Amino acid sequence: MTQKVGIAGIGHAKFGKRTDATLRELAHEAVTRALEDAKINVKDIDASVIGVACEEFAAQVSPAVLVHDYVGMGNKPVFRAEAACATGSAAIQAAWSLVKAGLADVVLVVGAETMTHLGTLKATDVIARAGDTRWEYPFGTTFPSFYAMMANAHMHQYGTTREQLSMVSVKNHMYGAMNPYAHIQKAITLEEAMKSSMICYPLNLYDCCLISDGAAAVVLANEEKAKKISDTPIWLTGLGAASDTMMISERETLTELRATKIAVEKAYGMAGITSREVDVAVVHDCFTIAEIMAYEDLGFCKKGKGGKFIEEKQSYIGGKTPVNTDGGLKSKGHPLGATGVSMTIEITKQLRGEAGKRQVNGAEIGLSHNVGQIGQYCFVHIYSR
Numbered sequence: 001m002t003q004k005v006g007i008a009g010i011g012h013a014k015f016g017k018r019t020d021a022t023l024r025e026l027a028h029e030a031v032t033r034a035l036e037d038a039k040i041n042v043k044d045i046d047a048s049v050i051g052v053a054c055e056e057f058a059a060q061v062s063p064a065v066l067v068h069d070y071v072g073m074g075n076k077p078v079f080r081a082e083a084a085c086a087t088g089s090a091a092i093q094a095a096w097s098l099v100k101a102g103l104a105d106v107v108l109v110v111g112a113e114t115m116t117h118l119g120t121l122k123a124t125d126v127i128a129r130a131g132d133t134r135w136e137y138p139f140g141t142t143f144p145s146f147y148a149m150m151a152n153a154h155m156h157q158y159g160t161t162r163e164q165l166s167m168v169s170v171k172n173h174m175y176g177a178m179n180p181y182a183h184i185q186k187a188i189t190l191e192e193a194m195k196s197s198m199i200c201y202p203l204n205l206y207d208c209c210l211i212s213d214g215a216a217a218v219v220l221a222n223e224e225k226a227k228k229i230s231d232t233p234i235w236l237t238g239l240g241a242a243s244d245t246m247m248i249s250e251r252e253t254l255t256e257l258r259a260t261k262i263a264v265e266k267a268y269g270m271a272g273i274t275s276r277e278v279d280v281a282v283v284h285d286c287f288t289i290a291e292i293m294a295y296e297d298l299g300f301c302k303k304g305k306g307g308k309f310i311e312e313k314q315s316y317i318g319g320k321t322p323v324n325t326d327g328g329l330k331s332k333g334h335p336l337g338a339t340g341v342s343m344t345i346e347i348t349k350q351l352r353g354e355a356g357k358r359q360v361n362g363a364e365i366g367l368s369h370n371v372g373q374i375g376q377y378c379f380v381h382i383y384s385r
Helices: 023-038 063-070 087-100 116-128 143-158 162-176 190-195 223-229 258-271 288-297 306-311 336-352
Strands: 005-012 047-051 078-081 106-113 198-200 214-222 234-242 280-282 365-372 377-384
Touching (some): 005 023, 005 087, 005 223, 005 336, 023 063, 023 106, 047 063, 047 087, 063 078, 078 087, 087 106, 087 234, 087 336, 087 365, 116 143, 143 306, 162 288, 214 223, 234 258, 234 336, 258 288, 258 377, 280 336, 288 306, 336 377
Parallel strands (some): 047 078, 047 106
Antiparallel strands (some): 106 214
8 A cells, every 4th residue: 555656668659640540559559569668468467447538539438448358458457537638647547546555556557539530620519518518518619719718818917928829839849840659740930830820819720739649558557566567667656636617607717727726736745846846747738828827827937927938938948847848739639538648658758768859857757737628627647756
């Protein structure tokens, strides 16, 4: 019960428009790499936690069993996690709990989603149904419009500018261009970002994350097993989770996500650290305003100063707190169930010193921040070498 829980293996499938692979095949691609990384096979694993957010995208009821069976887990127990866009992090936390409780020594976590086959309009409609289907969705509210409301409120209250929003996109595309698993591996200029097509004012095309297919997998193990499996296990030292009102109209403010502030306070407390000790972070940048609010909600800068934080390049490598060194949802992509697991992989690589051109020198403590819906779910995890 007192043993630490470590990440002993990681595997990532290429994100993008993956017409070459089904949901189960994407999962298999990621799992194969995770097992190779850990130098184990499925017989060494006690259970799986599978994160697939949406059955409509999967075209399969109970998709976790499909994935569990296809990757060769046989008769071992399988659990499904679902927390909208935070599904992957919910799966990580569920697997951590299994190991910490002593119910399993080694657990395979898989996050996977196929989205592009539905097309942009249909996919946007499906995701919109994560909003309240009685009082929000029927009136045409989509996720770009939810975050556009937040952006307008932030701009009005704190003077945040559209140019600062676009700066987030420029940074994340720069790092995404260095990430071989990213959906769009293309650097962009500030002018390109500013002049792209308007989606929902003030958010334009480059302010919005990608609809993607993809999968990611990690192996979690108790301290004894993790040290046997890996020479460089990365420890999950702090976990926090929280939620907020279903309807955005019931929120006290639109300039922060209360769930993030509660979850990170729990995670910092459990890990025994403060925001100043975080060397590298991945945050939920489904829209550029979401990253700016995350800077503030996670304590990387003062409230209302998120726009200045990106303008001064404090979230770049070499700045105060490097953020989304993998390209984030904006450039890497956002296959719903896979995103949180992919975040864990990026932090693991950074703390192992394996991130190549995207490496934050000397990184020892990392943070992942994964939001579901518009803050109805939030998970914050702290990692340590």
